[in-house]
Amino acid sequence: MTTRADLEIDLDPPPAARPGAVAVIEAVEECIQGQVLLLATNDTSYDPDLLAWLRTQGLLSSGGLDAPEGESVMADRYGEHHGRIEDETDEMRRRNDSVNNSTVSAFDTTNQTFQDIMSKVEALQDELAQAPGPVEGEQHMPIDAEYALIRSALTTLDDVIGLVDDAQTGMETHAEEIDRSNPYTGNGGNSGTSGGSSPSNYHSVTAASDAKVLAVGDAPNDIVAFARKELNRGVGEFGEDNLRYLDRRGGKPDYDIGGAWCSAFATDMWKRAGYNVDWTYKDRVQTVWNDANAMGLNRPEGEAPQPGDLIVFKWSDGGDHIGIVDRVEGNTVHTIEGNSSDSLTTRKYSLNDPEVVGYVRPPADEPAPEPSSTVAV
Structure with missing residues (x-):
């Protein structure tokens, strides 16, 4: 399980740096932190861009990062305005500190974009650590060395x-299949692998949740019955995310949302069975997971899934996915999943499949257990 501490960015300004340079480096640290959290949560409601802010405040030179080597990328006398930079840093820090463990718990730190970011941060920190000391008889380092450090910090930012923008673009414009390895191997030539699953729509997610249970059904097995009924009719995509039933009756399913639809299918099956949950955003997997955690619907780690549960998979590099547990046989979980290889189909997984984040149980009349701080895998 990923924690907020696993995503921490730490840059140490050189002791001999002037207050203006310290303010810029600390602002860069918080802005990179915000970008990392954007990557981990896909909360596009907060997309910090210190460079744009410096530009609008008139604190970048006319050349900006394109200024000739040896010249300052900052405007003249920017150090006199370090208080404004510190105020902006405080606001970024406040927003960053509001992100808690439950929001980032399923983020995979092997994510290539995250690894690339951390490599750049480490290289910048090495450069800061090797910065020269003060000029003899003065408090601060040579000004040209300070210019170079600020340029490096802002260039790294x-x-x-750019890395996070590229990752976000990939998530928003492609129904990219998840490469999920499945350790289970079945008989009769069916390996049980997923063949890839398309990501859900991406919208902002917050750690706080306003989700609520509107209605509770009588039997979780009814969820499975409705899902199997849809499976028997057959559902496929025609064009880009346009769904059609494949039987004689034809028509469009209720969960045809004009985009990636795995979460829409799963929550619609719950609703048909009487389990109507007003998720913060029902068509987005990460939001459903966050809401379920807030309401205590996530099954505790080690507790076996049950028919009708939602099965939630990791999200990383533009992939997220959710399905419905059909049944559990021994150590194998059988599922019914929408938007799996662009269709409605069945899959099966090992109970200890590392790509499974956890399971969400249907709400019951009795009070839900306290949300767990751990994630079932």
């Missing part, structure tokens, strides 16, 4: 923003 620009690279990080």
